[in-house]
Amino acid sequence: MKRISAITLMLLLAFVACNSSEKKEEVTKKKSVKEVKEKQNPELVASMKRGKDVYTNFCVSCHLPNGKGVINTFPPLAKSDYLMNNRIESIKSIKYGQSGEITVNGVKYNGVMTPLGLEDNEIADVMNYITNSWGNTNDELITEKEVSEIEQ
The missing domain is CATH 1.20.5 (Single alpha-helices involved in coiled-coils or other helix-helix interfaces)
Structure with a gap:
């Protein structure tokens, strides 16, 4: 035994x-x-660090610390097909706000996101952060210049 x-x-x-x-x-x-x-890409890393601060100050209350959002209310950013496949529209949403129906990961959302009043450099930074967090991967740096050229 x-x-x-x-x-x-x-x-x-x-x-x-x-x-x-x-x-x-x-x-x-x-x-x-x-x-x-x-x-x-140290420039991307620095941008993501700044973007995390922007996210914490402006985005976390709706999209949550884990980027999962609230089903049927606030779309997820984590592993988001919409975010990763619609770069310009995603930038526009942050820059000018968003209204109307969008589909994210197969779920329809029809809410309103008001413009956050962010500067182009802050939008670039937060986009670099969210497109490289929670299962998202984007090696292509989003720049302030790119954001500045996007019109409503």
């Missing part, structure tokens, strides 16, 4: 150790991907 318990304990410890090393490896991979990205 003691032998069986000892074997069971050893197997359990081996499993925990393996599982723990896999998690450490996964965390290391995530860190190394982030470090590579930071080294590749």
Whole structure:
């Protein structure tokens, strides 16, 4: 009986150790991907940091800290097909506001987003942040110049 318990304990410890090393490896991979990205485009990283502050001050109350929004009320930004496939329209929504029906991840939204009064550089920064957060990936830097050229 003691032998069986000892074997069971050893197997359990081996499993925990393996599982723990896999998690450490996964965390290391995530860190190394982030470090590579930071080294590749420091301008994007700086913009995203500023954009996070803009998001926290202007967007978080509707779209939430996790970017998931509120179903049928405020569309998600996390893993958002609309955001990632409609760059100009997304910039326009932040710059000029949004009304009318849009479909995000298969769900229809028909609310109103008022203009936030942000400067073009703030819009570029928040777009860089949201298009690179919560499962979104965008290596193409959104610039103040690009935002300034978008008209209503």
